[in-house]
Amino acid sequence: MTTYRGSCHCGACRFEVDTDLDHVRSCNCSVCRRRGALIHRVPESALRMLTPLEDLTVYEWHSRTARDYFCPRCGIMPFRIPSAPTAQETAQGKLPFAGWAINARCLEGVDLASIPVRLVNGADLS
Known part of the structure; x- marks a missing residue:
């Protein structure tokens, strides 16, 4: 387990994971x-806010079950709460996720080219 420091572009939003x-x-x-x-994705307990969540802007769309947190100054989204499974996903056996989705592009010292990428076909979910 590694502790990463992260931030938005301007540094107003800081966190550790x-x-x-x-x-x-x-x-x-x-x-x-x-x-x-x-x-x-990480469990809820893995993320530590160094900037209060209240200082960020929240965007909700479609099912309104996801919460995307943005820096109100620079507009970067460092993390989000993933959406609840759709009816289609639930029928396929997908369970709800209780945790955070971290934007790895906001983490310091990470070589993104060395990390495997899993493609998610969210366009086909309704």
């Missing part, structure tokens, strides 16, 4: 493909 960064996810849904974030 404990994880084994063994992969990242790249989703092709309408928001994610525009955003370009590389996501790694």
